[in-house]
Amino acid sequence: MNRDDFIESNLGLVHACAARFKGKGIEYDDLYSAGCVGLVKAVDNFDKERGLCFSTYAVPVILGEIRRLFRDGGTVKVSRSLKELSMKVNRTVKEFRDKQGYEPTLGQISELMGIDPQQIAEAINAGTQPLSLTCEDENGERQLDIPVLPPEERLTEIMALRQIIGELNETDKQLITLRFFKNKTQTEAGKILNMSQVQVSRREKKILEKMRSKLL
Numbered sequence: 001m002n003r004d005d006f007i008e009s010n011l012g013l014v015h016a017c018a019a020r021f022k023g024k025g026i027e028y029d030d031l032y033s034a035g036c037v038g039l040v041k042a043v044d045n046f047d048k049e050r051g052l053c054f055s056t057y058a059v060p061v062i063l064g065e066i067r068r069l070f071r072d073g074g075t076v077k078v079s080r081s082l083k084e085l086s087m088k089v090n091r092t093v094k095e096f097r098d099k100q101g102y103e104p105t106l107g108q109i110s111e112l113m114g115i116d117p118q119q120i121a122e123a124i125n126a127g128t129q130p131l132s133l134t135c136e137d138e139n140g141e142r143q144l145d146i147p148v149l150p151p152e153e154r155l156t157e158i159m160a161l162r163q164i165i166g167e168l169n170e171t172d173k174q175l176i177t178l179r180f181f182k183n184k185t186q187t188e189a190g191k192i193l194n195m196s197q198v199q200v201s202r203r204e205k206k207i208l209e210k211m212r213s214k215l216l
Helices: 005-008 011-019 028-045 056-073 082-098 106-113 115-124 150-165 168-182 186-193 198-215
Strands: 134-137 139-141
Touching: 005 011, 005 028, 005 115, 011 028, 028 056, 056 186, 082 186, 106 115, 150 168, 150 198, 168 186, 168 198, 186 198
Parallel strands: none
Antiparallel strands: 134 139
């Protein structure tokens, strides 16, 4: 699989990562665009020799780019050149669809136009009309959720959680494993770890607070 196809095959990770931040003040399209930048960086810097699964490496990089968007105040400027490229991409997509009868992939658009897939993705997002997060019904306004594939969202959470657990010391890692993966009570976990139920409770609380701060 070449680089462009590999990027395209992992776009689901971007959607799943962006979904974690929906409803927090930044448009979903902007979250997705930032996530795409992170995905490309992850692909270009991934070292197979480290023995990591690509998704395990990519998720923190994607999340990092999305968090940077929040640190920068959520400002996303669309240049005139990008808007023009967006119109060209739309024409190419329409011509392909009319001729072939189906939507082209990111890689196919890139090949037809001779432009990097990342630029294509940015152009598509730049030309996407913002989706309102509210709509009117008979009772007034109500909130809308942006649909995201549940398996992808679950995969992202698992990848991020696995990385955070891996950073814990052995005792804390064992405590979390006993409590939340083996369904042991605090008393049962305490007997295995030579700790009292109170000690387990206090330690568990500190660990969860630490993990929560890294996940948010």
